[in-house]
Amino acid sequence: MIDLTAYLLLGTVLFGIGVYGVLSKRNAVGVLMSVELMLNAVNINFIAVNKFVASSQVIGQLFAIFIIVVAAAEVAVGLALILAIFRQKKSVDLNDFNLLKW
Amino acid sequence: MNLSDLVFIVTALITVTAAVGVVGFKNIVHSALSLVLSFLGVAALYFQLQAGFLGLVQILVYAGAVSVLIIFAIMLVMDKDPDESNRSHAKQKYWGGLIALLVTLGLGAAIGSTIWPQSSGSLPEDSVGALATLLLGDYVVAFEVAALLLLVAVVGAIILAKGAGEHD
Structure with missing residues:
Protein backbone atom coordinates (compact mmCIF):
# COMPACT_ATOMS: atom_id res chain seq x y z
CA MET A 1 0.00 0.00 0.00
CA ILE A 2 1.51 3.30 -1.11
CA ASP A 3 0.97 5.98 1.54
CA LEU A 4 2.37 9.38 2.40
CA THR A 5 5.66 7.94 3.71
CA ALA A 6 6.53 6.40 0.34
CA TYR A 7 6.12 9.74 -1.45
CA LEU A 8 8.08 11.62 1.23
CA LEU A 9 10.92 9.08 1.07
CA LEU A 10 11.00 9.40 -2.73
CA GLY A 11 11.22 13.17 -2.32
CA THR A 12 14.04 12.73 0.19
CA VAL A 13 16.02 10.52 -2.18
CA LEU A 14 15.58 13.03 -5.04
CA PHE A 15 16.63 15.86 -2.71
CA GLY A 16 19.74 13.94 -1.64
CA ILE A 17 20.75 13.35 -5.27
CA GLY A 18 20.32 17.09 -5.86
CA VAL A 19 22.45 17.95 -2.82
CA TYR A 20 25.20 15.65 -4.08
CA GLY A 21 25.11 17.31 -7.52
CA VAL A 22 25.21 20.83 -6.09
CA LEU A 23 28.18 20.03 -3.84
CA SER A 24 30.29 18.01 -6.26
CA LYS A 25 29.75 19.28 -9.81
CA ARG A 26 32.34 21.46 -11.52
CA ASN A 27 30.11 22.64 -14.34
CA ALA A 28 27.84 25.56 -13.36
CA VAL A 29 25.04 24.28 -15.61
CA GLY A 30 25.29 20.91 -13.87
CA VAL A 31 24.80 22.64 -10.51
CA LEU A 32 21.70 24.44 -11.82
CA MET A 33 20.25 21.12 -13.04
CA SER A 34 20.81 19.64 -9.57
CA VAL A 35 19.01 22.60 -8.00
CA GLU A 36 16.05 21.86 -10.28
CA LEU A 37 16.02 18.27 -8.98
CA MET A 38 15.86 19.55 -5.40
CA LEU A 39 12.98 21.91 -6.20
CA ASN A 40 11.11 19.01 -7.83
CA ALA A 41 11.58 16.95 -4.66
CA VAL A 42 10.06 19.77 -2.61
CA ASN A 43 7.09 19.95 -5.00
CA ILE A 44 6.46 16.21 -4.64
CA ASN A 45 6.39 16.65 -0.85
CA PHE A 46 3.93 19.55 -1.03
CA ILE A 47 1.51 17.73 -3.33
CA ALA A 48 1.75 14.44 -1.42
CA VAL A 49 1.07 16.15 1.92
CA ASN A 50 -1.80 18.04 0.28
CA LYS A 51 -3.42 14.78 -0.81
CA PHE A 52 -2.86 12.69 2.31
CA VAL A 53 -3.01 15.21 5.19
CA ALA A 54 -5.06 18.27 4.18
CA SER A 55 -7.11 17.10 1.25
CA SER A 56 -10.14 19.31 1.80
CA GLN A 57 -8.32 22.19 0.10
CA VAL A 58 -5.64 22.52 -2.57
CA ILE A 59 -3.21 24.77 -0.66
CA GLY A 60 -0.30 22.38 -1.29
CA GLN A 61 -0.82 22.51 -5.04
CA LEU A 62 -0.99 26.31 -4.81
CA PHE A 63 2.41 26.41 -3.10
CA ALA A 64 3.81 24.02 -5.70
CA ILE A 65 2.69 26.45 -8.43
CA PHE A 66 4.52 29.32 -6.71
CA ILE A 67 7.64 27.14 -6.38
CA ILE A 68 7.47 26.38 -10.11
CA VAL A 69 7.23 30.13 -10.84
CA VAL A 70 10.25 30.92 -8.67
CA ALA A 71 12.20 27.99 -10.16
CA ALA A 72 11.52 29.22 -13.70
CA ALA A 73 12.73 32.72 -12.79
CA GLU A 74 15.77 31.25 -11.03
CA VAL A 75 16.83 29.10 -13.96
CA ALA A 76 16.41 31.96 -16.45
CA VAL A 77 18.52 34.40 -14.40
CA GLY A 78 21.04 31.70 -13.47
CA LEU A 79 21.66 30.66 -17.06
CA ALA A 80 21.95 34.31 -18.12
CA LEU A 81 24.56 34.84 -15.39
CA ILE A 82 26.48 31.77 -16.58
CA LEU A 83 26.39 33.13 -20.15
CA ALA A 84 27.64 36.54 -18.99
CA ILE A 85 30.50 35.01 -16.99
CA PHE A 86 31.36 32.61 -19.82
CA ARG A 87 31.80 35.57 -22.15
CA GLN A 88 34.47 37.00 -19.83
CA LYS A 89 36.17 33.86 -18.55
CA LYS A 90 35.67 31.45 -21.49
CA SER A 91 34.83 28.77 -18.93
CA VAL A 92 31.89 27.34 -17.00
CA ASP A 93 34.09 25.63 -14.40
CA LEU A 94 33.07 26.84 -10.95
CA ASN A 95 36.74 26.89 -9.91
CA ASP A 96 37.24 29.80 -12.33
CA PHE A 97 34.30 31.78 -10.90
CA ASN A 98 36.29 33.74 -8.32
CA LEU A 99 35.51 37.32 -9.37
CA LEU A 100 34.19 38.22 -5.92
CA LYS A 101 37.08 36.56 -4.06
CA TRP A 102 39.69 38.86 -2.57
CA MET B 1 -0.01 -5.22 -4.32
CA THR B 104 19.06 11.72 3.05
CA LEU B 105 19.42 9.36 6.03
CA GLY B 106 18.57 12.08 8.53
CA LEU B 107 15.47 13.23 6.68
CA GLY B 108 14.45 9.63 6.01
CA ALA B 109 14.74 8.73 9.69
CA ALA B 110 12.73 11.83 10.63
CA ILE B 111 10.01 10.92 8.11
CA GLY B 112 9.93 7.32 9.31
CA SER B 113 9.56 8.27 12.97
CA THR B 114 6.87 10.91 12.46
CA ILE B 115 3.24 9.99 12.89
CA TRP B 116 1.42 11.81 10.13
CA PRO B 117 -2.18 12.95 10.61
CA GLN B 118 -4.34 11.27 8.01
CA SER B 119 -7.22 13.15 6.51
CA SER B 120 -10.40 11.27 5.81
CA GLY B 121 -11.70 13.55 3.08
CA SER B 122 -10.76 13.54 -0.57
CA LEU B 123 -9.53 16.26 -2.88
CA PRO B 124 -12.15 18.59 -4.37
CA GLU B 125 -13.78 17.21 -7.48
CA ASP B 126 -12.96 20.35 -9.51
CA SER B 127 -9.40 20.89 -8.29
CA VAL B 128 -8.53 23.37 -11.06
CA GLY B 129 -11.53 25.49 -10.12
CA ALA B 130 -10.59 25.35 -6.43
CA LEU B 131 -7.04 26.34 -7.36
CA ALA B 132 -8.28 29.30 -9.41
CA THR B 133 -10.57 30.42 -6.59
CA LEU B 134 -7.63 30.44 -4.19
CA LEU B 135 -5.22 32.10 -6.66
CA LEU B 136 -7.56 34.96 -7.53
CA GLY B 137 -9.14 35.14 -4.07
CA ASP B 138 -7.14 34.86 -0.86
CA TYR B 139 -3.77 34.66 -2.58
CA VAL B 140 -4.23 37.33 -5.24
CA VAL B 141 -1.38 39.48 -3.85
CA ALA B 142 1.04 36.54 -4.06
CA PHE B 143 -0.25 35.85 -7.56
CA GLU B 144 0.48 39.41 -8.69
CA VAL B 145 3.91 39.38 -7.01
CA ALA B 146 4.72 36.13 -8.84
CA ALA B 147 3.75 37.77 -12.12
CA LEU B 148 5.97 40.75 -11.32
CA LEU B 149 8.82 38.40 -10.37
CA LEU B 150 8.58 36.65 -13.73
CA LEU B 151 8.59 39.98 -15.58
CA VAL B 152 11.65 41.22 -13.67
CA ALA B 153 13.41 37.88 -14.16
CA VAL B 154 12.80 37.92 -17.91
CA VAL B 155 14.05 41.51 -18.28
CA GLY B 156 17.04 40.78 -16.05
CA ALA B 157 17.91 37.63 -17.96
CA ILE B 158 17.81 39.50 -21.27
CA ILE B 159 20.02 42.30 -19.95
CA LEU B 160 22.51 39.85 -18.40
CA ALA B 161 22.70 37.63 -21.47
CA LYS B 162 22.97 40.53 -23.90
CA GLY B 163 25.72 42.16 -21.89
CA ALA B 164 25.17 45.51 -20.16
CA GLY B 165 26.98 48.50 -21.60
CA GLU B 166 26.95 47.26 -25.18
CA HIS B 167 25.07 49.95 -27.07
CA ASP B 168 25.15 48.56 -30.59
Whole structure:
Protein backbone atom coordinates (compact mmCIF):
# COMPACT_ATOMS: atom_id res chain seq x y z
CA MET A 1 0.00 0.00 0.00
CA ILE A 2 1.51 3.30 -1.11
CA ASP A 3 0.97 5.98 1.54
CA LEU A 4 2.37 9.38 2.40
CA THR A 5 5.66 7.94 3.71
CA ALA A 6 6.53 6.40 0.34
CA TYR A 7 6.12 9.74 -1.45
CA LEU A 8 8.08 11.62 1.23
CA LEU A 9 10.92 9.08 1.07
CA LEU A 10 11.00 9.40 -2.73
CA GLY A 11 11.22 13.17 -2.32
CA THR A 12 14.04 12.73 0.19
CA VAL A 13 16.02 10.52 -2.18
CA LEU A 14 15.58 13.03 -5.04
CA PHE A 15 16.63 15.86 -2.71
CA GLY A 16 19.74 13.94 -1.64
CA ILE A 17 20.75 13.35 -5.27
CA GLY A 18 20.32 17.09 -5.86
CA VAL A 19 22.45 17.95 -2.82
CA TYR A 20 25.20 15.65 -4.08
CA GLY A 21 25.11 17.31 -7.52
CA VAL A 22 25.21 20.83 -6.09
CA LEU A 23 28.18 20.03 -3.84
CA SER A 24 30.29 18.01 -6.26
CA LYS A 25 29.75 19.28 -9.81
CA ARG A 26 32.34 21.46 -11.52
CA ASN A 27 30.11 22.64 -14.34
CA ALA A 28 27.84 25.56 -13.36
CA VAL A 29 25.04 24.28 -15.61
CA GLY A 30 25.29 20.91 -13.87
CA VAL A 31 24.80 22.64 -10.51
CA LEU A 32 21.70 24.44 -11.82
CA MET A 33 20.25 21.12 -13.04
CA SER A 34 20.81 19.64 -9.57
CA VAL A 35 19.01 22.60 -8.00
CA GLU A 36 16.05 21.86 -10.28
CA LEU A 37 16.02 18.27 -8.98
CA MET A 38 15.86 19.55 -5.40
CA LEU A 39 12.98 21.91 -6.20
CA ASN A 40 11.11 19.01 -7.83
CA ALA A 41 11.58 16.95 -4.66
CA VAL A 42 10.06 19.77 -2.61
CA ASN A 43 7.09 19.95 -5.00
CA ILE A 44 6.46 16.21 -4.64
CA ASN A 45 6.39 16.65 -0.85
CA PHE A 46 3.93 19.55 -1.03
CA ILE A 47 1.51 17.73 -3.33
CA ALA A 48 1.75 14.44 -1.42
CA VAL A 49 1.07 16.15 1.92
CA ASN A 50 -1.80 18.04 0.28
CA LYS A 51 -3.42 14.78 -0.81
CA PHE A 52 -2.86 12.69 2.31
CA VAL A 53 -3.01 15.21 5.19
CA ALA A 54 -5.06 18.27 4.18
CA SER A 55 -7.11 17.10 1.25
CA SER A 56 -10.14 19.31 1.80
CA GLN A 57 -8.32 22.19 0.10
CA VAL A 58 -5.64 22.52 -2.57
CA ILE A 59 -3.21 24.77 -0.66
CA GLY A 60 -0.30 22.38 -1.29
CA GLN A 61 -0.82 22.51 -5.04
CA LEU A 62 -0.99 26.31 -4.81
CA PHE A 63 2.41 26.41 -3.10
CA ALA A 64 3.81 24.02 -5.70
CA ILE A 65 2.69 26.45 -8.43
CA PHE A 66 4.52 29.32 -6.71
CA ILE A 67 7.64 27.14 -6.38
CA ILE A 68 7.47 26.38 -10.11
CA VAL A 69 7.23 30.13 -10.84
CA VAL A 70 10.25 30.92 -8.67
CA ALA A 71 12.20 27.99 -10.16
CA ALA A 72 11.52 29.22 -13.70
CA ALA A 73 12.73 32.72 -12.79
CA GLU A 74 15.77 31.25 -11.03
CA VAL A 75 16.83 29.10 -13.96
CA ALA A 76 16.41 31.96 -16.45
CA VAL A 77 18.52 34.40 -14.40
CA GLY A 78 21.04 31.70 -13.47
CA LEU A 79 21.66 30.66 -17.06
CA ALA A 80 21.95 34.31 -18.12
CA LEU A 81 24.56 34.84 -15.39
CA ILE A 82 26.48 31.77 -16.58
CA LEU A 83 26.39 33.13 -20.15
CA ALA A 84 27.64 36.54 -18.99
CA ILE A 85 30.50 35.01 -16.99
CA PHE A 86 31.36 32.61 -19.82
CA ARG A 87 31.80 35.57 -22.15
CA GLN A 88 34.47 37.00 -19.83
CA LYS A 89 36.17 33.86 -18.55
CA LYS A 90 35.67 31.45 -21.49
CA SER A 91 34.83 28.77 -18.93
CA VAL A 92 31.89 27.34 -17.00
CA ASP A 93 34.09 25.63 -14.40
CA LEU A 94 33.07 26.84 -10.95
CA ASN A 95 36.74 26.89 -9.91
CA ASP A 96 37.24 29.80 -12.33
CA PHE A 97 34.30 31.78 -10.90
CA ASN A 98 36.29 33.74 -8.32
CA LEU A 99 35.51 37.32 -9.37
CA LEU A 100 34.19 38.22 -5.92
CA LYS A 101 37.08 36.56 -4.06
CA TRP A 102 39.69 38.86 -2.57
CA MET B 1 -0.01 -5.22 -4.32
CA ASN B 2 -2.52 -3.63 -6.63
CA LEU B 3 -2.02 -1.83 -9.92
CA SER B 4 -1.58 1.72 -8.57
CA ASP B 5 1.19 0.56 -6.20
CA LEU B 6 2.97 -1.08 -9.12
CA VAL B 7 2.62 2.10 -11.20
CA PHE B 8 4.04 4.15 -8.33
CA ILE B 9 7.04 1.83 -7.94
CA VAL B 10 7.81 1.86 -11.67
CA THR B 11 7.47 5.66 -11.91
CA ALA B 12 9.57 6.21 -8.80
CA LEU B 13 12.30 3.91 -10.14
CA ILE B 14 12.35 5.74 -13.49
CA THR B 15 12.48 9.13 -11.75
CA VAL B 16 15.28 8.20 -9.33
CA THR B 17 17.32 6.42 -12.02
CA ALA B 18 17.06 9.45 -14.29
CA ALA B 19 18.03 11.74 -11.39
CA VAL B 20 21.09 9.58 -10.69
CA GLY B 21 21.91 9.90 -14.39
CA VAL B 22 21.76 13.71 -14.11
CA VAL B 23 24.60 13.73 -11.58
CA GLY B 24 26.31 10.59 -12.90
CA PHE B 25 26.82 11.19 -16.64
CA LYS B 26 30.19 12.59 -17.66
CA ASN B 27 28.72 14.29 -20.74
CA ILE B 28 26.47 17.21 -19.76
CA VAL B 29 24.20 16.77 -22.80
CA HIS B 30 23.37 13.28 -21.54
CA SER B 31 22.74 14.78 -18.11
CA ALA B 32 20.28 17.29 -19.58
CA LEU B 33 18.37 14.57 -21.47
CA SER B 34 18.28 12.48 -18.29
CA LEU B 35 16.88 15.53 -16.51
CA VAL B 36 13.98 15.65 -19.00
CA LEU B 37 13.15 12.01 -18.21
CA SER B 38 13.25 12.79 -14.49
CA PHE B 39 10.86 15.74 -14.96
CA LEU B 40 8.46 13.53 -16.89
CA GLY B 41 8.60 10.92 -14.11
CA VAL B 42 7.75 13.60 -11.55
CA ALA B 43 4.85 14.71 -13.76
CA ALA B 44 3.55 11.13 -13.76
CA LEU B 45 3.74 11.14 -9.95
CA TYR B 46 1.66 14.32 -9.89
CA PHE B 47 -0.98 12.63 -12.03
CA GLN B 48 -1.01 9.74 -9.56
CA LEU B 49 -1.53 12.20 -6.70
CA GLN B 50 -4.65 13.52 -8.51
CA ALA B 51 -2.93 16.83 -9.25
CA GLY B 52 -3.60 16.79 -12.98
CA PHE B 53 -3.15 20.52 -13.47
CA LEU B 54 0.23 20.43 -11.72
CA GLY B 55 1.25 17.49 -13.90
CA LEU B 56 0.43 19.41 -17.05
CA VAL B 57 2.25 22.50 -15.74
CA GLN B 58 5.24 20.28 -14.91
CA ILE B 59 5.34 18.92 -18.46
CA LEU B 60 4.90 22.39 -20.02
CA VAL B 61 7.24 24.40 -17.80
CA TYR B 62 9.90 21.90 -16.72
CA ALA B 63 10.02 19.22 -19.41
CA GLY B 64 9.33 21.85 -22.07
CA ALA B 65 10.63 25.31 -21.30
CA VAL B 66 13.29 24.80 -18.62
CA SER B 67 14.87 21.82 -20.43
CA VAL B 68 15.05 23.73 -23.71
CA LEU B 69 16.60 26.69 -21.88
CA ILE B 70 19.20 24.46 -20.24
CA ILE B 71 20.03 22.67 -23.51
CA PHE B 72 20.43 25.99 -25.33
CA ALA B 73 22.70 27.27 -22.56
CA ILE B 74 24.77 24.08 -22.78
CA MET B 75 25.16 24.54 -26.53
CA LEU B 76 26.28 28.17 -26.03
CA VAL B 77 28.87 27.40 -23.34
CA MET B 78 29.99 23.95 -24.53
CA ASP B 79 33.48 22.94 -23.51
CA LYS B 80 35.96 21.65 -26.07
CA ASP B 81 35.66 18.04 -24.96
CA PRO B 82 32.00 17.11 -24.44
CA ASP B 83 32.83 13.81 -22.75
CA GLU B 84 34.55 15.65 -19.91
CA SER B 85 31.97 18.44 -19.61
CA ASN B 86 30.21 17.34 -16.42
CA ARG B 87 33.02 16.13 -14.17
CA SER B 88 32.94 16.25 -10.38
CA HIS B 89 35.56 17.81 -8.16
CA ALA B 90 38.12 15.19 -7.18
CA LYS B 91 37.86 15.75 -3.43
CA GLN B 92 34.43 17.34 -3.17
CA LYS B 93 32.96 14.21 -4.76
CA TYR B 94 33.51 12.31 -1.51
CA TRP B 95 32.55 15.15 0.82
CA GLY B 96 29.47 15.92 -1.25
CA GLY B 97 28.50 12.25 -1.31
CA LEU B 98 28.93 12.00 2.45
CA ILE B 99 26.89 15.13 3.16
CA ALA B 100 24.14 14.08 0.71
CA LEU B 101 24.02 10.62 2.33
CA LEU B 102 23.76 12.15 5.81
CA VAL B 103 21.00 14.55 4.69
CA THR B 104 19.06 11.72 3.05
CA LEU B 105 19.42 9.36 6.03
CA GLY B 106 18.57 12.08 8.53
CA LEU B 107 15.47 13.23 6.68
CA GLY B 108 14.45 9.63 6.01
CA ALA B 109 14.74 8.73 9.69
CA ALA B 110 12.73 11.83 10.63
CA ILE B 111 10.01 10.92 8.11
CA GLY B 112 9.93 7.32 9.31
CA SER B 113 9.56 8.27 12.97
CA THR B 114 6.87 10.91 12.46
CA ILE B 115 3.24 9.99 12.89
CA TRP B 116 1.42 11.81 10.13
CA PRO B 117 -2.18 12.95 10.61
CA GLN B 118 -4.34 11.27 8.01
CA SER B 119 -7.22 13.15 6.51
CA SER B 120 -10.40 11.27 5.81
CA GLY B 121 -11.70 13.55 3.08
CA SER B 122 -10.76 13.54 -0.57
CA LEU B 123 -9.53 16.26 -2.88
CA PRO B 124 -12.15 18.59 -4.37
CA GLU B 125 -13.78 17.21 -7.48
CA ASP B 126 -12.96 20.35 -9.51
CA SER B 127 -9.40 20.89 -8.29
CA VAL B 128 -8.53 23.37 -11.06
CA GLY B 129 -11.53 25.49 -10.12
CA ALA B 130 -10.59 25.35 -6.43
CA LEU B 131 -7.04 26.34 -7.36
CA ALA B 132 -8.28 29.30 -9.41
CA THR B 133 -10.57 30.42 -6.59
CA LEU B 134 -7.63 30.44 -4.19
CA LEU B 135 -5.22 32.10 -6.66
CA LEU B 136 -7.56 34.96 -7.53
CA GLY B 137 -9.14 35.14 -4.07
CA ASP B 138 -7.14 34.86 -0.86
CA TYR B 139 -3.77 34.66 -2.58
CA VAL B 140 -4.23 37.33 -5.24
CA VAL B 141 -1.38 39.48 -3.85
CA ALA B 142 1.04 36.54 -4.06
CA PHE B 143 -0.25 35.85 -7.56
CA GLU B 144 0.48 39.41 -8.69
CA VAL B 145 3.91 39.38 -7.01
CA ALA B 146 4.72 36.13 -8.84
CA ALA B 147 3.75 37.77 -12.12
CA LEU B 148 5.97 40.75 -11.32
CA LEU B 149 8.82 38.40 -10.37
CA LEU B 150 8.58 36.65 -13.73
CA LEU B 151 8.59 39.98 -15.58
CA VAL B 152 11.65 41.22 -13.67
CA ALA B 153 13.41 37.88 -14.16
CA VAL B 154 12.80 37.92 -17.91
CA VAL B 155 14.05 41.51 -18.28
CA GLY B 156 17.04 40.78 -16.05
CA ALA B 157 17.91 37.63 -17.96
CA ILE B 158 17.81 39.50 -21.27
CA ILE B 159 20.02 42.30 -19.95
CA LEU B 160 22.51 39.85 -18.40
CA ALA B 161 22.70 37.63 -21.47
CA LYS B 162 22.97 40.53 -23.90
CA GLY B 163 25.72 42.16 -21.89
CA ALA B 164 25.17 45.51 -20.16
CA GLY B 165 26.98 48.50 -21.60
CA GLU B 166 26.95 47.26 -25.18
CA HIS B 167 25.07 49.95 -27.07
CA ASP B 168 25.15 48.56 -30.59
